[in-house]
Amino acid sequence: MADDKDVLRDVWFGRIPTCFILNQDEVTEREAEPYYLLLPRVSYLTLVTDKVKKHFHKVVRTDDVEEMWLEYEGTPLKWHYPIGVLFDLHASNTVLPWSITVHFKNFPDRDLLHCPSNSVIEAHFMSSIKEADALKHKSQVVNDMQKKDHKQLWMGLQNDGNDKHFGHQSLRSGSLSYKCVTLF
Known part of the structure; x- marks a missing residue:
């Protein structure tokens, strides 16, 4: 049986291969290439997605950019849950990389909390x-x-x-x- 310290280290350093794809309805300038990251299980999406935001800002009109939010298979992903929890809840039985859709419009106020900073x-x-x-x-x-x-x-x-x-x-x-x- 694994020692608690080993389990804790595995959780702390665990990574989830992830592919970010811009929502088709939001591509305006040119086709958006997917963006790949290894996400730390213990972190939060809003802490690791600055690069994702910068990547997709190149192909989205500035007028169309509102607060960025993410979804997996139609379900908005809550920023206040750790990434590992979100993956285990929504996608643990899927083929990797985990494919997350990026949105810059139509923030789902009824489903997600805003995260201003x-x-x-x-x-x-x-x-x-x-x-x-x-x-x-x-x-x-x-x-x-x-x-x-x-x-x-x-x-x-x-x-x-x-x-x-x-x-x-x-x-x-x-x-x-x-x-x-x-x-x-």
Whole structure:
């Protein structure tokens, strides 16, 4: 059986080969070439899609560009779910690369939250970490972390899981036991 540290490393450094394709209705200047990336499972789509946006801006009229959003087989992909979770929910049984459609028009307000900046993503990420810590350790770990530790954790996510920022030692340590979670 795999050691927890090995499993954590596999999750942290896991990648999903992905092909981004511009929605046919939005091609205006010339045919858009697909764009390929290896996406980190633990990151968020909005953190890794700047290159995708730049690639497709070349073929879309500037007047037509609104907020970029992504979908897989007709389902809008929620930016606030980690990429690995989105893949497992929607496409784990598909042939790789994962084919995601890119849109710049008709943002689905009823299905997706707007994401105006990376600070929104950071706040969501830290909130998720705090929730998990509250369930696992009654908030002991995150409350004991300093602001610089929070920033280090966030930088690790932004910098594509760089080994220097591989999680945070106190979140990975096995020194604290799991607390019981009551299910109603």
